[in-house]
Amino acid sequence: MSDVITKAVEALSDKIGGDSFDGSAKFVIDGEGAIMIDSDGVRASDDDADVTLTADADTFQSILEGELNPTAAFMTGKLTVDGDMGLAMKLSGVLG
Template structure:
């Protein structure tokens, strides 16, 4: 597991725990992916109800509050595959 993926797991474990129904996957371009579910965050690449795809820089900006996830999606910096409602829920966890 890359250091980048591990940093996301560490940052999102407490935020995601008990907050997500189903599964979400963050695909960090060129680094790997993080699975989020009600048990928290872990490195992995399994099927998910919603997949968010972006660069490390964009995800870092979303986590820090410097990038609005909806605006990142609208501008093409963040791609979403799957359930849009779940994507919004994941975005609120990332920015929370």
């Protein structure tokens, strides 16, 4: 597992805290790997998900650090979403 994925799992776990996430979401970080968020928590995994969000490492890092709004990243083409858009918006609220 790459250092980027390891750090991203830790950061997402901190953001979500002990809250349960209803549904499943996968972040694909280009060239690094994938992270799953579901009712079991956050982990490095490439399982099937209700929604898949894809971005490069810099974009993902900017979203995690609060420097880039996930909706703005989507609108400018830096973040792609495949699947349940409602769930993606819910996840955006958790990250924002």
